[in-house]
C-alpha cells in the first residue's frame with residue numbers, strides 16, 4: 001500500500017462532483033480504519049451523521065456495528081469501513097443505479113489498495129452490488145468467493161433497530177466472522193496492528209455446517 005495513492009484517492013472522493021449527490025452533501029465519506037486490515041466492511045451510503053462528520057457509521061447504525069465488532073473482539077481501528085456510495089442521498093433515499101455506477105470505481109480502488117481478504121457486506125444493498133439478484137436472507141452468514149477474495153454478507157446493522165428480532169441473527173453472523181478469524185490467527189495479527197500481508201487466511205472453513213435459519217426477512221436492509 002502506497003500511502004500517497006490512498007491520500008490521492010481520498011482527495012478525489014472528497015472533491016468528486018460526478019453525480020448530483022455532490023450538490024447536496026455536506027461532506028463526502030471516503031472510509032475509515034486500518035489501511036493494513038485484512039477485513040473491510042462495506043455499507044450502503046452515508047446518513048445524516050456521517051454526512052456531518054465525513055466519517056462512516058457514526059450514527060445509530062454505527063453504534064450497532066461497534067457493538068458487533070466488540071462482540072467478536074475487534075474495534076473500529078482494526079478494520080476498514082467504507083460504503084458503496086460516498087455521499088449522502090437526500091432524505092436517506094436509496095442511491096440510484098447511476099449514483100452507484102459513478103461511485104463504484106472508488107470502492108474498487110479502495111479494495112485494490114487495502115487488499116482485504118475478507119469483505120463483509122452490510123445489508124442487502126451492499127451485498128447486491130457484489131452478487132446481483134440474490135436474496136440477503138438466503139445469502140447471509142455464508143462466505144462467498146469474489147475475485148480472489150471472500151465476501152461475507154450480513155444484515156445491515158440498522159435493520160436491527162427497525163426489527164429487534166434480527167439482532168441475534170446479526171450476532172450469529174458476526175460470531176461466524178469470529179470463527180473465520182480465530183481459525184486463521186487473523187485476530188492476533190489484527191490486534192497488534194502488524195502488517196498482515198504475509199499471512200494466509202484459510203477460508204476452507206465450511207460455514208454451511210453452521211446452523212442456518214431460512215427466514216422471512218428478504219426485505220430487510
Ligand code: URA
Nearest residue numbers: 043044045046056057
Ligand atoms: N449506513 C450505511 O450504510 N453507511 C453508513 O456510513 C451509515 C449508515
